[in-house]
Amino acid sequence: MNPTEMALVHAAAESKKLVSAAMFQRMKDKLMGFDGKYRGRHGTYYWKTGMSYDSNFCGTNTMIVHFANNVQLTWNTNSIANEIGVVKDVIIAAYENAWTY
Numbered sequence: 449m450n451p452t453e454m455a456l457v458h459a460a461a462e463s464k465k466l467v468s469a470a471m472f473q474r475m476k477d478k479l480m481g482f483d484g485k486y487r488g489r490h491g492t493y494y495w496k497t498g499m500s501y502d503s504n505f506c507g508t509n510t511m512i513v514h515f516a517n518n519v520q521l522t523w524n525t526n527s528i529a530n531e532i533g534v535v536k537d538v539i540i541a542a543y544e545n546a547w548t549y
Contacts, residue, residue: 451510451524458512458520476514486536489544491516495536501528513539 449457460466467475475481476494486493494514501507505528512522513536521539532538 451522454510454512454524455520455522458514458522462514462518462520482514484536486540488515488540490547493540493543495539497535499528505529509535511535511539513543515543519543 457466461472464472466472476485476492479485479494482494482496484495486495493516495511497509497511499507499509507528508524508526509528509530510522510524512520514520521543523535523539
């Protein structure tokens, strides 16, 4: 999936177009289709990550994080390695810092 398609699927899930709200929450809580959860300053955040690479460690890296207020933030890059930190931590910090007044 390209980033736009991924965002559309996740937005449809959050909008109850694919499964009920109760089922989607259960999927998050039981990590059915999600890789982890994090208790943040503004609720529990759930994420899904994916990557594809070859024997030279060249490829793609993706992650989407669902936040408590129906906000999703996605990371899509054509590089596995980066020098800015752990992707999940960078996304969560960006979200939480956006609340700073």
